[in-house]
Amino acid sequence: MRFESAQGERLKTKLSVENVYKIFGSHPKRAMARVAKGEDKDRIFAETGMTVGVSDASFDIQEGEIFVIMGLSGSGKSTMVRMLNRLIEPTSGAVKIDGRDIIRMSRKELIKIRRRDISMVFQSFALMPHQTVLENTAFGLATAGVGKAEREKRAMQALDAVGLKANAQSFPDELSGGMKQRVGLARALAVNPSILLMDEAFSALDPLIRTEMQDELLRLQSEQARTVVFITHDLDEAMRVGDRIAIMQSGRVVQVGTPEDIVRKPANDYVRSFFRDVNVSHVFSARDVAKRNQLTVIERAGMSVRAALSRLDDHGRDAAIVHDRHRCYLGTVSVESLRICLEGLAADDEGDLEAAFVDDVPQVSADTSINELLEPVASSPYPVPVVDADGRYLGAISRAVLLRTLSRSEEEAA
Amino acid sequence: MSLFQVANDGLWQRLSDHLIVDLPIGDWFTLVVNFMQAHFDLFFSVVSSVISFVADNLTTFFNWLPAPVVFIALAALALWRVGWQFTLFVLIALYVVLGMDLWPATMDTLGLVLAATIAALGIGLPLGVLMAKSDVVQAIVRPVLDFMQTLPAFVYLIPAVIFFGTGRVPGVIATVIFSMPPVVRLMNVGIRYVPSENVEAGKAFGCNGLQLLWKVELPLALPSIMAGINQTIMLALSMVVIASMIGAGGLGDPVLAGIQQLRLGTGFQGGLGVVILAIILDRLTQSFGQRRRRASVFSRLAKMFGSNSERPSAG
Numbered sequence: 001m002r003f004e005s006a007q008g009e010r011l012k013t014k015l016s017v018e019n020v021y022k023i024f025g026s027h028p029k030r031a032m033a034r035v036a037k038g039e040d041k042d043r044i045f046a047e048t049g050m051t052v053g054v055s056d057a058s059f060d061i062q063e064g065e066i067f068v069i070m071g072l073s074g075s076g077k078s079t080m081v082r083m084l085n086r087l088i089e090p091t092s093g094a095v096k097i098d099g100r101d102i103i104r105m106s107r108k109e110l111i112k113i114r115r116r117d118i119s120m121v122f123q124s125f126a127l128m129p130h131q132t133v134l135e136n137t138a139f140g141l142a143t144a145g146v147g148k149a150e151r152e153k154r155a156m157q158a159l160d161a162v163g164l165k166a167n168a169q170s171f172p173d174e175l176s177g178g179m180k181q182r183v184g185l186a187r188a189l190a191v192n193p194s195i196l197l198m199d200e201a202f203s204a205l206d207p208l209i210r211t212e213m214q215d216e217l218l219r220l221q222s223e224q225a226r227t228v229v230f231i232t233h234d235l236d237e238a239m240r241v242g243d244r245i246a247i248m249q250s251g252r253v254v255q256v257g258t259p260e261d262i263v264r265k266p267a268n269d270y271v272r273s274f275f276r277d278v279n280v281s282h283v284f285s286a287r288d289v290a291k292r293n294q295l296t297v298i299e300r301a302g303m304s305v306r307a308a309l310s311r312l313d314d315h316g317r318d319a320a321i322v323h324d325r326h327r328c329y330l331g332t333v334s335v336e337s338l339r340i341c342l343e344g345l346a347a348d349d350e351g352d353l354e355a356a357f358v359d360d361v362p363q364v365s366a367d368t369s370i371n372e373l374l375e376p377v378a379s380s381p382y383p384v385p386v387v388d389a390d391g392r393y394l395g396a397i398s399r400a401v402l403l404r405t406l407s408r409s410e411e412e413a414a
Numbered sequence: 415m416s417l418f419q420v421a422n423d424g425l426w427q428r429l430s431d432h433l434i435v436d437l438p439i440g441d442w443f444t445l446v447v448n449f450m451q452a453h454f455d456l457f458f459s460v461v462s463s464v465i466s467f468v469a470d471n472l473t474t475f476f477n478w479l480p481a482p483v484v485f486i487a488l489a490a491l492a493l494w495r496v497g498w499q500f501t502l503f504v505l506i507a508l509y510v511v512l513g514m515d516l517w518p519a520t521m522d523t524l525g526l527v528l529a530a531t532i533a534a535l536g537i538g539l540p541l542g543v544l545m546a547k548s549d550v551v552q553a554i555v556r557p558v559l560d561f562m563q564t565l566p567a568f569v570y571l572i573p574a575v576i577f578f579g580t581g582r583v584p585g586v587i588a589t590v591i592f593s594m595p596p597v598v599r600l601m602n603v604g605i606r607y608v609p610s611e612n613v614e615a616g617k618a619f620g621c622n623g624l625q626l627l628w629k630v631e632l633p634l635a636l637p638s639i640m641a642g643i644n645q646t647i648m649l650a651l652s653m654v655v656i657a658s659m660i661g662a663g664g665l666g667d668p669v670l671a672g673i674q675q676l677r678l679g680t681g682f683q684g685g686l687g688v689v690i691l692a693i694i695l696d697r698l699t700q701s702f703g704q705r706r707r708r709a710s711v712f713s714r715l716a717k718m719f720g721s722n723s724e725r726p727s728a729g
Contacts, residue, residue: 122615130636
């Protein structure tokens with residue numbers, strides 16, 4: 001979604017995985033030869049005792065997207081994510097971060113990359129029980145040799161970002177599961193990495209906390225977009241957080257695409273089986289169908305009625321979303337409303353954008369179900385903005401988008 | 415019946431004549447020991463002087479300390495780490511030791527145990543780390559440890575006497591060998607059983623080998639390591655008593671005198687002294703195995719004065 005935005009962001013490949021294999025066992029080369037001959041995983045295991053963990057995985061991850069790797073247990077997704085920071089050594093293939101192959105890197109360079117560019121959140125939190133929350137959060141910085149004052153300052157900022165500043169001096173065993181994982185997240189954010197690996201990060205949490213953490217991730221992502229690789233076995237989670245999803249089945253990547261792509265055109269029965277009992281109109285809430293493809297105007301000094309109008313003209317749109325610098329939704333302007341507003345202005349008057357807001361555009365909250373969306377979207381002249389609990393703009397839903405989603409759910413039901 | 419007897423006598427006799435070879439392992443061992451004694455003289459004298467320096471100084475130091483100072487120091491440790499009940503026990507127990515006129519012997523034993531423990535930990539802790547890091551080292555060291563632990567304790571005394579004569583030094587050396595296995599084993603196990611996700615977390619955040627050991631593995635293995643240290647100290651104490659047979663001195667002397675001269679009372683008093691020292695050392699070292707909190711002193715004080723801990727509780 002993010003990379004199809006109309007603001008002219010360029011796609012940039014952050015992480016690329018090329019023909020990666022992982023074979024567990026005593027003679028991986030021998031098993032590789034069998035894999036090359038096209039023998040399947042079960043036969044190789046039966047005859048050699050070696051396990052093909054990941055087989056010929058290739059995909060690119062774009063900068064700033066949340067890339068979900070989904071599969072059942074044993075599908076190789078945890079192995080896959082550990083090869084992205086070389087916690088597990090691939091048997092063959094390349095993993096490139098910004099074009100540099102980390103598999104062929106020296107230990108020293110690898111450690112540098114791990115300290116600076118890539119960090120990880122674990123399913124069982126993996127906090128150090130002997131350290132306070134603050135020390136845990138500063139762990140990566142301490143490892144990199146950052147001085148105490150500096151690392152505590154940065155760790156505090158990270159704790160603040162996940163809302164745990166008050167617990168800085170607690171020990172992990174004094175926290176609830178959700179709080180522990182916030183610390184895990186803060187620890188990963190404190191080093192300010194460009195890539196965040198999350199291995200079933202929310203799977204150990206109960207459903208309510210889990211949703212809360214997903215929202216937290218999306219909020220953090222809206223503040224500063226990192227490249228996130230998110231591992232999960234849960235479809236709902238994948239749909240909620242993922243910009244794109246890769247589905248793994250017994251070590252192979254069977255499909256990569258946006259959630260919509262995967263629901264609409266599942267690559268095989270395995271992928272389809274994930275959605276068998278799923279009614280799209282229940283799976284999706286407003287958040288999921290909202291698109292970031294609307295033109296946006298940021299309310300700030302110098303963004304006059306005239307400037308807004310020319311921005312709409314430049315992009316050939318007839319309406320735009322206005323939000324402030326914190327992405328809080330303010331209103332919708334259209335070419336028509338701007339023109340009318342401009343006519344009433346003197347030549348040297350900058351004008352107030354607020355005066356040009358279109359009245360009859362409702363806003364809907366992120367959790368609104370698709371069925372409840374019908375009425376507001378149908379009656380609104382322009383795409384309906386979707387906002388989260390804090391009033392932040394998440395995207396907009398046009399009639400076309402809604403109809404497309406609904407028609408897909410009809411197909412599924414048929 | 416007779417057939418069986420014939421077969422048994424004749425066949426077995428003939429078989430055993432051919433198959434069973436005399437294995438004078440004891441003689442070989444003697445040869446090895448003699449050879450080492452003849453050719454590694456310098457090594458043994460260096461070891462001997464280091465050990466005697468440490469052991470002599472420790473025993474002298476504890477004997478030089480006035481009894482009230484020992485009372486206060488141990489009581490303070492007991493209060494800090496364990497609790498007031500145990501503090502009371504420590505005070506009474508030490509008073510009993512004084513009353514039995516075993517104070518110098520007890521201080522000797524304490525010095526010997528500490529000297530032996532320091533040496534055992536100095537060798538054992540790094541060895542345990544190596545063992546945890548390498549399966550090859552583990553495969554070699556493990557049977558050696560089994561051997562060290564199951565060989566009867568008295569047997570250590572013989573080569574110790576041959577290499578180092580009688581007195582404190584061979585006593586401490588026999589004690590080091592006897593008491594080292596647990597700390598090596600528990601260091602090994604402790605590190606190997608650190609949760610894999612914690613190790614992965616360490617690596618994922620860019621730890622090098624030494625940082626991983628220092629920041630993740632040792633702290634998480636600490637309870638296991640402390641259990642090993644505790645056991646090592648306990649074994650050292652029991653061996654030091656046995657080592658009085660070769661003149662190591664200390665609390666073993668009254669026990670030995672009790673056995674040799676059937677003086678029940680003397681033997682019992684010596685035994686009681688050992689038990690008291692054992693309980694004090696055991697409880698104190700055990701308390702360090704529990705995870706320490708920097709806040710613990712304050713929260714304990716706070717608890718003492720009846721106020722609630724100010725640390726936020728789990729939400």
